[in-house]
Amino acid sequence: MKLNRNFKNLKDNYLFAEIDRRVKAYTAEFPQSDIISLGIGDVTLPLSAKTIDACKSAAVDMSTRGGFRGYGPYDGYPFLKNAIVDYYKQHKVELHADEVFVTDGAKNGIGNFLDLFDADNTVLIPDPVYPAYVDANVLAGHKIIYADATKENGFLAMPPKRGKADIIYLCSPNNPTGAAYTAEQLKAWVDFALDCGAVILYDAAYEAFIETKGIAHSIFEVSGARECAVEFCSFSKMSGFTGVRCGWIVIPMESPLNRMWLHRQAIKFNGTSYVVQRMAESALRGGYEDTKKMVAAYKANAKLITAKLDALGIEYVGGVNAPYVWFYCGVDSWEFFDYLLKRARIVCTPGSGFGNNGNGWIRLTAFNTEERTREALIRFESFWKDFRTVADKKFTRV
Ligand code: MLT
Numbered sequence: 001m002k003l004n005r006n007f008k009n010l011k012d013n014y015l016f017a018e019i020d021r022r023v024k025a026y027t028a029e030f031p032q033s034d035i036i037s038l039g040i041g042d043v044t045l046p047l048s049a050k051t052i053d054a055c056k057s058a059a060v061d062m063s064t065r066g067g068f069r070g071y072g073p074y075d076g077y078p079f080l081k082n083a084i085v086d087y088y089k090q091h092k093v094e095l096h097a098d099e100v101f102v103t104d105g106a107k108n109g110i111g112n113f114l115d116l117f118d119a120d121n122t123v124l125i126p127d128p129v130y131p132a133y134v135d136a137n138v139l140a141g142h143k144i145i146y147a148d149a150t151k152e153n154g155f156l157a158m159p160p161k162r163g164k165a166d167i168i169y170l171c172s173p174n175n176p177t178g179a180a181y182t183a184e185q186l187k188a189w190v191d192f193a194l195d196c197g198a199v200i201l202y203d204a205a206y207e208a209f210i211e212t213k214g215i216a217h218s219i220f221e222v223s224g225a226r227e228c229a230v231e232f233c234s235f236s237k238m239s240g241f242t243g244v245r246c247g248w249i250v251i252p253m254e255s256p257l258n259r260m261w262l263h264r265q266a267i268k269f270n271g272t273s274y275v276v277q278r279m280a281e282s283a284l285r286g287g288y289e290d291t292k293k294m295v296a297a298y299k300a301n302a303k304l305i306t307a308k309l310d311a312l313g314i315e316y317v318g319g320v321n322a323p324y325v326w327f328y329c330g331v332d333s334w335e336f337f338d339y340l341l342k343r344a345r346i347v348c349t350p351g352s353g354f355g356n357n358g359n360g361w362i363r364l365t366a367f368n369t370e371e372r373t374r375e376a377l378i379r380f381e382s383f384w385k386d387f388r389t390v391a392d393k394k395f396t397r398v
Contacts, residue, residue, distance in 0.1 A: 076102025178318020360398030
Protein backbone atom coordinates (compact mmCIF):
# COMPACT_ATOMS: atom_id res chain seq x y z
CA MET A 1 0.00 0.00 0.00
CA LYS A 2 1.24 3.48 -0.84
CA LEU A 3 -0.23 6.34 1.21
CA ASN A 4 -1.02 9.76 -0.22
CA ARG A 5 2.44 11.33 -0.03
CA ASN A 6 0.92 14.81 0.07
CA PHE A 7 -0.33 14.22 3.60
CA LYS A 8 3.13 14.98 4.90
CA ASN A 9 2.88 18.44 3.34
CA LEU A 10 -0.12 19.37 5.48
CA LYS A 11 0.19 21.27 8.74
CA ASP A 12 -0.11 19.00 11.80
CA ASN A 13 -3.78 19.78 12.17
CA TYR A 14 -6.67 21.47 10.36
CA LEU A 15 -7.21 24.96 11.84
CA PHE A 16 -10.49 24.25 13.60
CA ALA A 17 -9.30 20.83 14.79
CA GLU A 18 -6.26 22.52 16.33
CA ILE A 19 -8.52 25.04 18.08
CA ASP A 20 -10.63 22.17 19.43
CA ARG A 21 -7.50 20.44 20.65
CA ARG A 22 -6.34 23.51 22.56
CA VAL A 23 -9.78 24.15 24.04
CA LYS A 24 -10.05 20.50 25.14
CA ALA A 25 -6.63 20.67 26.76
CA TYR A 26 -7.68 23.82 28.60
CA THR A 27 -10.99 22.37 29.82
CA ALA A 28 -9.26 19.17 30.92
CA GLU A 29 -7.13 21.34 33.20
CA PHE A 30 -9.95 23.69 34.23
CA PRO A 31 -13.16 21.65 33.95
CA GLN A 32 -15.33 24.27 35.67
CA SER A 33 -14.42 27.08 33.31
CA ASP A 34 -17.25 28.71 31.41
CA ILE A 35 -15.88 29.07 27.89
CA ILE A 36 -17.59 31.24 25.27
CA SER A 37 -16.89 30.48 21.64
CA LEU A 38 -16.51 33.31 19.17
CA GLY A 39 -14.34 30.89 17.22
CA ILE A 40 -15.68 28.48 14.61
CA GLY A 41 -18.55 29.86 12.55
CA ASP A 42 -21.10 27.42 13.87
CA VAL A 43 -24.68 28.65 14.19
CA THR A 44 -26.60 28.64 17.48
CA LEU A 45 -30.19 29.61 16.64
CA PRO A 46 -32.62 26.69 16.36
CA LEU A 47 -34.12 25.80 12.99
CA SER A 48 -37.22 27.80 12.08
CA ALA A 49 -40.73 26.42 12.62
CA LYS A 50 -41.18 26.36 8.84
CA THR A 51 -38.07 24.22 8.35
CA ILE A 52 -39.24 21.81 11.03
CA ASP A 53 -42.72 21.61 9.47
CA ALA A 54 -41.08 20.75 6.15
CA CYS A 55 -38.99 18.11 7.92
CA LYS A 56 -42.04 16.54 9.56
CA SER A 57 -44.08 16.53 6.40
CA ALA A 58 -41.19 14.98 4.42
CA ALA A 59 -40.87 12.32 7.14
CA VAL A 60 -44.59 11.59 6.75
CA ASP A 61 -44.11 11.30 2.97
CA MET A 62 -41.48 8.66 3.64
CA SER A 63 -43.98 6.71 5.77
CA THR A 64 -46.51 6.34 2.93
CA ARG A 65 -46.40 4.03 -0.09
CA GLY A 66 -46.98 6.93 -2.48
CA GLY A 67 -44.53 9.33 -0.83
CA PHE A 68 -41.64 7.01 0.01
CA ARG A 69 -38.34 7.75 -1.80
CA GLY A 70 -35.26 5.61 -2.12
CA TYR A 71 -32.13 6.82 -3.87
CA GLY A 72 -32.62 10.36 -5.09
CA PRO A 73 -31.17 12.02 -8.20
CA TYR A 74 -27.38 12.54 -7.99
CA ASP A 75 -27.82 16.24 -8.69
CA GLY A 76 -30.76 16.83 -6.34
CA TYR A 77 -34.56 16.78 -6.58
CA PRO A 78 -36.12 19.14 -9.14
CA PHE A 79 -38.21 20.84 -6.41
CA LEU A 80 -35.03 22.11 -4.70
CA LYS A 81 -33.09 22.81 -7.89
CA ASN A 82 -36.01 24.94 -9.13
CA ALA A 83 -36.22 26.79 -5.80
CA ILE A 84 -32.49 27.60 -6.14
CA VAL A 85 -33.00 28.80 -9.73
CA ASP A 86 -35.77 31.10 -8.44
CA TYR A 87 -33.56 32.33 -5.57
CA TYR A 88 -31.01 33.64 -8.08
CA LYS A 89 -33.67 35.61 -9.95
CA GLN A 90 -33.73 38.27 -7.19
CA HIS A 91 -30.20 39.21 -8.32
CA LYS A 92 -31.11 38.97 -12.00
CA VAL A 93 -29.12 35.80 -12.52
CA GLU A 94 -30.87 33.37 -14.87
CA LEU A 95 -29.91 29.74 -14.43
CA HIS A 96 -31.15 26.46 -15.85
CA ALA A 97 -32.03 23.76 -13.32
CA ASP A 98 -29.44 21.45 -14.96
CA GLU A 99 -26.76 23.91 -13.86
CA VAL A 100 -27.64 23.44 -10.19
CA PHE A 101 -26.23 20.51 -8.20
CA VAL A 102 -27.44 19.91 -4.65
CA THR A 103 -24.69 18.82 -2.26
CA ASP A 104 -24.37 17.97 1.41
CA GLY A 105 -22.69 21.31 2.12
CA ALA A 106 -20.30 23.81 0.55
CA LYS A 107 -17.17 22.47 2.26
CA ASN A 108 -17.68 18.96 0.88
CA GLY A 109 -18.52 20.35 -2.55
CA ILE A 110 -15.42 22.52 -2.66
CA GLY A 111 -13.14 19.71 -1.49
CA ASN A 112 -14.67 17.04 -3.73
CA PHE A 113 -14.59 19.27 -6.79
CA LEU A 114 -10.84 18.74 -7.00
CA ASP A 115 -11.58 15.24 -8.33
CA LEU A 116 -12.20 16.97 -11.67
CA PHE A 117 -8.68 18.38 -12.00
CA ASP A 118 -5.34 16.88 -12.87
CA ALA A 119 -2.52 17.07 -10.31
CA ASP A 120 -0.62 19.29 -12.74
CA ASN A 121 -2.46 22.53 -12.00
CA THR A 122 -1.38 25.82 -10.46
CA VAL A 123 -3.88 27.11 -7.95
CA LEU A 124 -4.17 30.75 -6.94
CA ILE A 125 -5.56 31.27 -3.45
CA PRO A 126 -6.04 34.57 -1.59
CA ASP A 127 -4.13 34.93 1.67
CA PRO A 128 -5.81 35.01 4.16
CA VAL A 129 -8.80 32.81 3.34
CA TYR A 130 -10.83 29.80 4.54
CA PRO A 131 -8.13 27.17 5.17
CA ALA A 132 -9.94 24.24 3.57
CA TYR A 133 -8.96 25.52 0.09
CA VAL A 134 -5.24 25.32 0.79
CA ASP A 135 -5.40 22.03 2.66
CA ALA A 136 -7.54 20.33 -0.01
CA ASN A 137 -5.10 21.46 -2.71
CA VAL A 138 -2.08 20.33 -0.70
CA LEU A 139 -3.73 16.91 -0.52
CA ALA A 140 -4.35 16.96 -4.28
CA GLY A 141 -0.68 17.76 -4.89
CA HIS A 142 -1.37 21.03 -6.68
CA LYS A 143 1.12 23.84 -6.90
CA ILE A 144 -0.24 26.71 -4.82
CA ILE A 145 0.46 30.40 -5.31
CA TYR A 146 -1.06 33.21 -3.28
CA ALA A 147 -2.78 36.53 -3.93
CA ASP A 148 -2.20 38.95 -1.07
CA ALA A 149 -5.17 40.34 0.81
CA THR A 150 -3.92 42.99 3.19
CA LYS A 151 -5.06 46.06 5.05
CA GLU A 152 -3.79 48.12 2.08
CA ASN A 153 -6.22 46.51 -0.41
CA GLY A 154 -9.08 46.24 2.11
CA PHE A 155 -8.40 42.49 2.42
CA LEU A 156 -9.66 42.02 -1.13
CA ALA A 157 -6.97 40.31 -3.18
CA MET A 158 -6.93 41.45 -6.81
CA PRO A 159 -5.50 39.56 -9.83
CA PRO A 160 -1.72 39.59 -10.13
CA LYS A 161 -0.26 41.89 -12.80
CA ARG A 162 1.99 39.10 -14.08
CA GLY A 163 1.77 35.33 -14.05
CA LYS A 164 -1.09 32.92 -14.52
CA ALA A 165 -3.04 30.25 -12.75
CA ASP A 166 -5.27 27.33 -13.71
CA ILE A 167 -7.64 27.33 -10.76
CA ILE A 168 -8.56 30.42 -8.73
CA TYR A 169 -10.41 30.48 -5.41
CA LEU A 170 -12.43 33.50 -4.35
CA CYS A 171 -14.57 33.81 -1.24
CA SER A 172 -16.94 36.76 -0.99
CA PRO A 173 -18.17 37.89 1.50
CA ASN A 174 -14.85 36.74 2.75
CA ASN A 175 -14.11 34.24 5.43
CA PRO A 176 -12.25 35.35 7.58
CA THR A 177 -12.12 39.11 6.95
CA GLY A 178 -15.75 39.89 6.09
CA ALA A 179 -14.58 42.00 3.11
CA ALA A 180 -16.74 41.63 -0.01
CA TYR A 181 -16.21 42.26 -3.72
CA THR A 182 -18.24 44.63 -5.86
CA ALA A 183 -19.31 43.36 -9.26
CA GLU A 184 -16.65 45.63 -10.79
CA GLN A 185 -13.87 44.08 -8.72
CA LEU A 186 -15.09 40.62 -9.66
CA LYS A 187 -15.05 41.62 -13.30
CA ALA A 188 -11.26 42.10 -12.99
CA TRP A 189 -11.00 38.52 -11.75
CA VAL A 190 -13.25 37.19 -14.51
CA ASP A 191 -11.15 38.96 -17.15
CA PHE A 192 -7.96 37.58 -15.60
CA ALA A 193 -9.40 34.03 -15.55
CA LEU A 194 -10.56 34.30 -19.16
CA ASP A 195 -7.10 35.55 -20.15
CA CYS A 196 -5.31 32.60 -18.59
CA GLY A 197 -7.96 29.97 -19.31
CA ALA A 198 -8.49 29.43 -15.58
CA VAL A 199 -11.58 28.37 -13.67
CA ILE A 200 -12.76 30.49 -10.70
CA LEU A 201 -14.15 28.47 -7.80
CA TYR A 202 -16.32 31.09 -6.15
CA ASP A 203 -17.44 30.48 -2.56
CA ALA A 204 -20.61 32.47 -1.81
CA ALA A 205 -21.48 30.77 1.49
CA TYR A 206 -22.07 34.14 3.22
CA GLU A 207 -24.07 35.76 0.39
CA ALA A 208 -27.21 36.12 2.54
CA PHE A 209 -25.35 38.53 4.84
CA ILE A 210 -24.76 41.16 2.15
CA GLU A 211 -26.44 44.49 2.86
CA THR A 212 -24.26 47.01 0.99
CA LYS A 213 -25.48 48.06 -2.44
CA GLY A 214 -23.09 47.21 -5.26
CA ILE A 215 -21.67 44.09 -3.58
CA ALA A 216 -22.13 41.09 -5.86
CA HIS A 217 -24.39 38.32 -4.54
CA SER A 218 -23.24 35.90 -7.20
CA ILE A 219 -20.28 35.82 -9.56
CA PHE A 220 -22.80 35.16 -12.34
CA GLU A 221 -23.89 38.81 -12.08
CA VAL A 222 -20.63 39.56 -13.89
CA SER A 223 -20.40 39.30 -17.67
CA GLY A 224 -18.05 36.55 -18.82
CA ALA A 225 -18.42 34.57 -15.57
CA ARG A 226 -20.40 31.82 -17.27
CA GLU A 227 -17.31 31.04 -19.33
CA CYS A 228 -14.97 30.66 -16.38
CA ALA A 229 -16.72 30.29 -12.99
CA VAL A 230 -18.34 27.74 -10.74
CA GLU A 231 -20.21 28.91 -7.63
CA PHE A 232 -20.58 27.13 -4.28
CA CYS A 233 -23.24 28.06 -1.76
CA SER A 234 -24.67 26.68 1.43
CA PHE A 235 -27.72 26.59 3.67
CA SER A 236 -25.45 26.34 6.71
CA LYS A 237 -25.22 29.97 7.69
CA MET A 238 -28.38 31.35 6.06
CA SER A 239 -30.76 28.73 7.42
CA GLY A 240 -28.91 27.20 10.35
CA PHE A 241 -28.01 23.97 8.53
CA THR A 242 -24.46 23.40 9.82
CA GLY A 243 -25.70 20.14 11.38
CA VAL A 244 -28.38 19.38 8.77
CA ARG A 245 -25.96 19.60 5.79
CA CYS A 246 -27.12 20.96 2.48
CA GLY A 247 -25.56 23.22 -0.13
CA TRP A 248 -25.37 23.64 -3.88
CA ILE A 249 -23.02 24.21 -6.79
CA VAL A 250 -23.79 26.16 -9.95
CA ILE A 251 -21.87 24.93 -13.01
CA PRO A 252 -22.80 26.52 -16.33
CA MET A 253 -23.95 24.06 -18.99
CA GLU A 254 -21.34 25.24 -21.47
CA SER A 255 -18.54 24.16 -19.11
CA PRO A 256 -17.20 20.60 -19.46
CA LEU A 257 -17.15 20.61 -15.65
CA ASN A 258 -20.97 20.35 -15.66
CA ARG A 259 -21.08 16.83 -17.14
CA MET A 260 -17.89 15.79 -15.36
CA TRP A 261 -19.34 16.74 -11.97
CA LEU A 262 -22.56 14.81 -12.62
CA HIS A 263 -20.45 11.80 -13.60
CA ARG A 264 -18.28 12.18 -10.47
CA GLN A 265 -21.34 12.44 -8.23
CA ALA A 266 -22.88 9.34 -9.81
CA ILE A 267 -19.72 7.44 -8.91
CA LYS A 268 -19.19 8.74 -5.38
CA PHE A 269 -22.45 10.24 -4.04
CA ASN A 270 -26.00 8.99 -3.58
CA GLY A 271 -27.59 12.35 -3.01
CA THR A 272 -28.56 14.58 -0.12
CA SER A 273 -31.50 13.02 1.72
CA TYR A 274 -35.05 13.75 0.58
CA VAL A 275 -36.03 15.09 4.02
CA VAL A 276 -33.10 17.53 4.08
CA GLN A 277 -33.83 18.73 0.55
CA ARG A 278 -37.46 19.43 1.52
CA MET A 279 -36.18 21.40 4.53
CA ALA A 280 -33.84 23.37 2.27
CA GLU A 281 -36.64 24.04 -0.21
CA SER A 282 -38.77 25.52 2.57
CA ALA A 283 -35.96 27.96 3.41
CA LEU A 284 -36.04 29.31 -0.15
CA ARG A 285 -39.79 29.57 -0.58
CA GLY A 286 -42.11 32.32 0.67
CA GLY A 287 -39.79 35.32 0.61
CA TYR A 288 -36.98 33.84 2.76
CA GLU A 289 -38.55 35.40 5.88
CA ASP A 290 -36.90 32.92 8.27
CA THR A 291 -33.52 33.36 6.61
CA LYS A 292 -33.80 37.12 6.91
CA LYS A 293 -34.69 36.89 10.62
CA MET A 294 -31.84 34.50 11.36
CA VAL A 295 -29.31 36.56 9.44
CA ALA A 296 -30.55 39.78 11.12
CA ALA A 297 -30.06 38.25 14.57
CA TYR A 298 -26.43 37.33 13.78
CA LYS A 299 -25.81 40.70 12.21
CA ALA A 300 -27.05 42.36 15.40
CA ASN A 301 -24.36 40.39 17.25
CA ALA A 302 -21.78 41.58 14.73
CA LYS A 303 -22.85 45.15 15.52
CA LEU A 304 -22.36 44.53 19.24
CA ILE A 305 -18.85 43.29 18.50
CA THR A 306 -17.90 46.18 16.23
CA ALA A 307 -19.37 48.71 18.69
CA LYS A 308 -17.13 47.30 21.40
CA LEU A 309 -14.07 47.38 19.15
CA ASP A 310 -14.90 50.99 18.24
CA ALA A 311 -15.20 51.90 21.91
CA LEU A 312 -11.83 50.28 22.65
CA GLY A 313 -10.18 51.95 19.65
CA ILE A 314 -9.30 48.62 18.01
CA GLU A 315 -8.72 48.50 14.26
CA TYR A 316 -11.00 46.06 12.41
CA VAL A 317 -12.81 45.25 9.17
CA GLY A 318 -15.90 43.15 8.45
CA GLY A 319 -19.07 42.68 10.44
CA VAL A 320 -21.29 44.43 7.85
CA ASN A 321 -21.72 42.05 4.90
CA ALA A 322 -20.53 39.01 6.82
CA PRO A 323 -20.86 37.36 10.22
CA TYR A 324 -17.13 37.77 10.86
CA VAL A 325 -15.19 40.64 12.41
CA TRP A 326 -11.46 40.75 11.73
CA PHE A 327 -9.44 42.82 14.16
CA TYR A 328 -5.82 43.73 14.62
CA CYS A 329 -4.21 42.44 17.80
CA GLY A 330 -0.66 43.33 16.73
CA VAL A 331 0.96 40.17 18.13
CA ASP A 332 1.40 36.57 17.07
CA SER A 333 -2.16 35.34 16.52
CA TRP A 334 -1.75 31.97 18.28
CA GLU A 335 -0.14 33.62 21.32
CA PHE A 336 -3.12 35.97 21.46
CA PHE A 337 -5.52 33.03 21.08
CA ASP A 338 -3.95 31.21 24.05
CA TYR A 339 -3.94 34.33 26.20
CA LEU A 340 -7.57 35.19 25.41
CA LEU A 341 -8.62 31.64 26.25
CA LYS A 342 -6.67 31.60 29.48
CA ARG A 343 -7.54 35.09 30.75
CA ALA A 344 -11.08 35.60 29.43
CA ARG A 345 -12.20 32.06 28.58
CA ILE A 346 -13.12 33.23 25.08
CA VAL A 347 -12.32 31.19 21.98
CA CYS A 348 -11.41 33.22 18.90
CA THR A 349 -9.85 32.16 15.59
CA PRO A 350 -6.20 33.16 15.11
CA GLY A 351 -5.71 35.06 11.87
CA SER A 352 -2.51 33.21 10.96
CA GLY A 353 -4.61 30.03 10.64
CA PHE A 354 -6.05 31.57 7.46
CA GLY A 355 -2.67 32.41 5.93
CA ASN A 356 0.55 34.29 6.61
CA ASN A 357 -1.05 37.67 5.99
CA GLY A 358 -3.45 36.93 8.82
CA ASN A 359 -0.77 36.93 11.47
CA GLY A 360 -1.41 39.77 13.95
CA TRP A 361 -5.14 39.55 13.23
CA ILE A 362 -8.00 37.74 14.94
CA ARG A 363 -11.39 36.60 13.66
CA LEU A 364 -14.48 36.82 15.87
CA THR A 365 -17.74 35.21 14.83
CA ALA A 366 -21.20 36.68 15.36
CA PHE A 367 -22.81 33.23 15.43
CA ASN A 368 -23.11 32.82 19.18
CA THR A 369 -26.33 33.86 20.96
CA GLU A 370 -26.91 37.51 21.82
CA GLU A 371 -26.61 36.75 25.53
CA ARG A 372 -23.29 34.92 25.20
CA THR A 373 -21.94 37.51 22.77
CA ARG A 374 -22.72 40.28 25.27
CA GLU A 375 -21.09 38.30 28.08
CA ALA A 376 -18.01 37.68 25.91
CA LEU A 377 -17.72 41.38 25.17
CA ILE A 378 -17.84 42.33 28.85
CA ARG A 379 -15.01 39.88 29.46
CA PHE A 380 -13.16 41.07 26.36
CA GLU A 381 -13.16 44.69 27.52
CA SER A 382 -11.34 43.97 30.76
CA PHE A 383 -9.11 41.44 29.00
CA TRP A 384 -8.06 44.03 26.42
CA LYS A 385 -7.08 46.58 29.07
CA ASP A 386 -4.85 44.00 30.71
CA PHE A 387 -3.49 42.74 27.37
CA ARG A 388 -2.38 46.22 26.35
CA THR A 389 -0.30 46.61 29.46
CA VAL A 390 1.55 43.33 28.89
CA ALA A 391 1.56 43.06 25.08
CA ASP A 392 5.05 44.44 24.59
CA LYS A 393 6.64 42.34 27.31
CA LYS A 394 4.95 38.98 26.83
CA PHE A 395 4.18 38.63 23.15
CA THR A 396 5.84 38.41 19.78
CA ARG A 397 5.03 41.66 18.02
CA VAL A 398 3.91 41.41 14.39
C1 MLT B 1 -15.51 28.75 9.79
O1 MLT B 1 -15.59 28.95 10.99
O2 MLT B 1 -14.63 29.22 9.09
C2 MLT B 1 -16.53 27.88 9.17
O3 MLT B 1 -17.61 27.69 9.98
C3 MLT B 1 -15.96 26.58 8.93
C4 MLT B 1 -16.77 25.89 7.89
O4 MLT B 1 -17.72 26.44 7.35
O5 MLT B 1 -16.37 24.78 7.57
